Amino acid sequence: MKDKIFNIINLFSVMDENFKTELMKKFLNDTVSLINYFYDVEIKYNIEKIYNEFENKKDIKFEEFNKAFSKVLKEEKLRAVKIMNTKLYYLDLYIWHEAMRSKILTKFIKNFTTSNIFGTKEFLRHTNKKFDTICNFKIQTDTKPLDISYTKLEIGELKSLEPKDEIECDEIIQRLVDSKKNIKFFKDMRDEDIKHIIKDVKFIRYKPHEIILNLNEEGDEIFFILSGTCRAIIGAKVVGELKENQIFGEFSPITKEKRSATVRANTKVEVISFKLALELYEEDPYVFTHLYKNIIGELIAKINAKNLNKL
Numbered sequence: 001m002k003d004k005i006f007n008i009i010n011l012f013s014v015m016d017e018n019f020k021t022e023l024m025k026k027f028l029n030d031t032v033s034l035i036n037y038f039y040d041v042e043i044k045y046n047i048e049k050i051y052n053e054f055e056n057k058k059d060i061k062f063e064e065f066n067k068a069f070s071k072v073l074k075e076e077k078l079r080a081v082k083i084m085n086t087k088l089y090y091l092d093l094y095i096w097h098e099a100m101r102s103k104i105l106t107k108f109i110k111n112f113t114t115s116n117i118f119g120t121k122e123f124l125r126h127t128n129k130k131f132d133t134i135c136n137f138k139i140q141t142d143t144k145p146l147d148i149s150y151t152k153l154e155i156g157e158l159k160s161l162e163p164k165d166e167i168e169c170d171e172i173i174q175r176l177v178d179s180k181k182n183i184k185f186f187k188d189m190r191d192e193d194i195k196h197i198i199k200d201v202k203f204i205r206y207k208p209h210e211i212i213l214n215l216n217e218e219g220d221e222i223f224f225i226l227s228g229t230c231r232a233i234i235g236a237k238v239v240g241e242l243k244e245n246q247i248f249g250e251f252s253p254i255t256k257e258k259r260s261a262t263v264r265a266n267t268k269v270e271v272i273s274f275k276l277a278l279e280l281y282e283e284d285p286y287v288f289t290h291l292y293k294n295i296i297g298e299l300i301a302k303i304n305a306k307n308l309n310k311l
Helices: 002-015 022-044 047-053 062-099 103-110 120-125 152-159 169-178 191-197 285-310
Strands: 198-206 211-213 222-227 230-234 237-242 262-265 269-276
Touching: 002 022, 002 062, 002 103, 002 120, 022 062, 022 152, 047 062, 062 103, 062 120, 062 152, 169 191, 169 198, 169 269, 191 198, 191 285
Parallel strands: none
Antiparallel strands: 198 269, 211 262, 222 269, 230 237, 230 262
8 A cells, every 4th residue: 555655645746736744744754764674674684694793603503593583583574564554554644634625635536436535545445547657656765764753743743633433434424414304504405415515524432521622712523413412511601402413513614713612522422523625615606505505594593592592
């Protein structure tokens, strides 16, 4: 997969000149240098020469030395493989995180699938197109292996990309679409249109009392409760309870305002979180007009309910 991942980086970099961030360049150089060094290990080690320079060679024959050395080398290489695989895993997560932030790349990816993509392997599974011929050039690096260091902020950014208890993306999306009767945003919308305008769909489990979102924080995730209950809190006061088949956090992505309350899980809670692909408005104005009509209707209903409570 490493070559396919590198080819996707090259392809996305050509399509969007702002795609490759400084952290991505740094992480890419680090990963490539380690991989190059790993494949050079066999060439660099001349076991016979090492044996001749070994101080206690009188106590061990070359055949025994060769066997012992090969065993140790194999064990160390296996350790190195785990490190390389970990780096490639997080590099791939970072690639697709940045790709989903790019209007150009998001539109390109949507040409191949209506699903949200979280990795190169998943993307290639959705298309039989071969990109190797148009982006297959070798990534060079002069960086020495393990010579790059990361700040705590950079490490935190990379670790934050790790999925939390996710299940298959297509299954999650279908579960969300099947629940559309409970999501007034999606009233009378076709399943295909809903799949087209949502992105970053995730299945997440929360423990009792765990915070799902915070008051006054910025965020564009919308949450739909599959099971369990939550409470909405402002300060020390509970202002509402959220139950199964309810949606919350839906207005911040539209109004661009900060979260109006903290939401905590009361029990074990399973939610589907998703975002609206608002950047696709020009591509499908009719679908978004329908969506915005539903949103306005829901806003009016909430305002009327608040006014009635005041009376």
